[in-house]
Amino acid sequence: MEPGLPALSVDFKKTTTVKHTTCLLALLLPFTTQLNAQKKADRKTLGNLQTHITYLASDKLEGRRTGTPGEQLAAEYIASQMKLAGLSPAGDSGYLQTFLVSEGKLIATTSHLTINKSTLTPGEQFIPMPFSAQKSAKGDVLPDVNEPDNIWLFNVKDFEMSPHADPLEIYRQNAREAAKAGATGVIFYNGTETPKDVQKWLSIPVEPLKIPVMWVNSEISKVLDDAEDLRIDMQVDFASGRRTGTNVVGHIDNKAASTIVIGAHFDHLGHGEDHNSLSPNDQTIHHGADDNASGTAALLELARQLKASRLQQYNYLFVAFSGEELGLFGSKYFTEHSSIPPSSFNYMINMDMIGRLDPAKGLEVGGIGTSPVWPALLQQTIPASIRTTYDSSGTGPSDHTSFYLKNVPVLFFFTGTHSDYHKPSDEATKINYDGELTVLKVVYELIEKTNGMDKLAFTRTRDKQTSTSARFTVTLGIMPDYTWQKPGVKVDGVSDNKPASKAGILANDVIVELGPHTIVNLEDYMQALSGFKKGDKTTVKVRREDSEKVFDIQF
Ligand SMILES: [Zn+2]
Ligand SMILES: [Zn+2]
Structure with a gap:
């Protein structure tokens, strides 16, 4: 509903004379023009949203996983669109701001395991345990004979694995006891885990023991089962896994003292390599159209509209974050390294998954407890026809949390979770574009209303219970x-x-x-x-x- 529409309900029956009709037409004409202009503007916005989402969620970008060429393509696209909108670059290198994401331990190429002259494949046939020392050990080993100053073999079948026990902890305890008893290295075989399970353990931070410790897969376990004597040479080295993520930052500098930040993450799950997919057995492209090409598209569209507007009481900073799906890495880095200090931020608006507005479920707005002005302002702005669920907390499973933690008032817009969430099927064709336009208008109008207001006061809120709760009702x-x-x-x-x-x-x-x-x-x-x-x-x-x-x- 546009302002001015109620004026159309003028009672025509009373306008009987020609004179009156002329007057009425003169009155109506600007409204019609305004309506047409609005329709045209909406069509343009819808077209832009569609173009952005379709590109960002396309196969070409391969799910925009942090640190991949697909993420780079997305960052370049966002930067080019910011430039087109007339924003000035505000990253470290043009519009781009890079940061490192730590990935736990990786098996270094110097790690090796040789059994009777055959060299085994790291990551598949053998995997160092996360609590292994970075050391080597060598020895002629008789199976079933564990003696000091030699490598010990443990047949996991002999362990009493209670159904409630943590297997990693059982491995660690046995290896620790072996080290105490003088073992120079430990190899576990016949474990029921898959190499993938054991690889995942490498991201768990644990204290290292004093000896090298490895797990071998079922194929090598058979070799050990059948062997009579073994010459073993093992070495464990870890590399620290790191990836580079890229945020994209653009600025509208109105020479104001304070800045409004508008943010959305653009990274997604790639092929699900980071174990955050809800279709863990489907390694196809996770398109991330709703999560969060939708928010990124709205960010670019708001940048274009605000640059063309006369709203100049504040500066505007537009930040497309990466590293969100791995744990808010991009926004955390941004709030700690921005050239514009967070103390000068008026407020931050985060849009994450705003492309599936369903009238029955409605819109969710988080963070309304982070400033005393939010509740009334939102009520004035969001049309009564949109069902809205509010949440006061400034924290939650998306990037606004990083700003809230720097005492910046935040709002988080979200149209709810769905059955395609974090699956390859989160595709551009399933976006409700009209719904997203509605959300975008709410955000724009909200920004417009704060243009005449002082910098917002910040208030602390309760914390969210789990990092995932906001995805669910x-x-x-x-x-x-x-x-x-x-x-x-x-x-x-x-x-x-x-x-x-x-x-x-x-x-x-x-x-x-x-x-x-x-x-x-x-x-x-x-x-x-x-x-x-x-x-x-x-x-x-x-x-x-x-x-x-x-x-x-x-x-
Ligand atoms: Zn998201
Ligand atoms: Zn996500």
């Missing part, structure tokens, strides 16, 4: 144990007065079923959770010590 109120390696989701803690605690779920319970869904890992859990809405009733099956318990819960 419901929460169980548990803190999952992210290091848990066994099937199910282990509960690290429960929040008071939330469905889990009300039902009687306790810390250390392992959730194995949620409603009709079997829960094997956190992804299953999150996916299952996203299918529920407030008020839904279901059951949760947990493993507690050696028994299973079923609880009735209501969201």
Whole structure:
């Protein structure tokens, strides 16, 4: 609905004379012109949004994974669009600002394992354990004979693996005992893990032992099972894995004392290599049209519109972040290294997934507790016809958190999660462009309204419970144990007065079923959770010590 539309409801029956009709036409004409202009402007915006999203989510960009050529192509596109809009570059090198993302340990090329002259493949046939020392060991080894000053072989089949035990911890304890007893190195064989499982352990930070420790796969385990004597030469070296991410930053410098920041992340999951896909067995391109080509497109469109506007009381900074999907790396770096200090930021608006506006679910706006002016301002701005859910917290699973933590008022716009979330099927053809236009207009109008206002006051809010809760309309109120390696989701803690605690779920319970869904890992859990809405009733099956318990819960 546009301002001025109600004036069209003039009562025609009373305008009986020619004179009156002429007057009315004269009155109506500017409205019609205005309406047409608005329609034209909307068509242009819709076209731009479509162009940006279609390109960013195309196969060519291969899912825009941080540190890949696809991410670089996206960054170049965003920079060129910022230039086209007339923004001045505000990165470290033109519009670009690079930062490093640490990836835990990588197996260095100097790591090796040779058994009876055959050299094995790192990462597949053998993998160093995360608690291994960076050392070498050599020896003639008899299987089943573990003696001091030699390499020890452990057949994992002989271990008593309780179903609740953390296998990594069991490996670590055995290796530690072996080191104490004089072993110069340890090799574990016949473990039930896949090489991929063991690779994942390398990102877990653990204290190193004093000896090299390796895991070997089932193929090499067979060799060790059948061998009579073995000549082993092993060496473990780690490299620290690092990737370079790129933010894109553009500026409208109105020579004002304070700056409004508008942000959206543009990175996505690539082919799911970072284990953050919800289709873990599908290694095709994760397009990320809603997450977050939608927010990036809106960012570029707002840049174009604000540059053309007369809103000049503040400066505007437009930041397209990378590294978000790996844990807000880009926005964290930006807030710590920006040439414009965060203390001069008036407020920050983050758009992450705004392309799936569904009238039934509506719009979600987070961060409204971060400034006393937000609630009233939002109510004046968002049309009553849009169903809106508000959340006060300044933190959440997206980049506004980095700004909130620097005491900047924030708002987070989000049109909700869906069944394509973090899957290859999050495609440009599924975007609700009219819906996104509606969200974009709300954001623009909000910025317009703050143009006549003083710099906003900042207020602290409560923190979000888990880093994922804002993706969902419901929460169980548990803190999952992210290091848990066994099937199910282990509960690290429960929040008071939330469905889990009300039902009687306790810390250390392992959730194995949620409603009709079997829960094997956190992804299953999150996916299952996203299918529920407030008020839904279901059951949760947990493993507690050696028994299973079923609880009735209501969201
Ligand atoms: Zn996102
Ligand atoms: Zn995401």
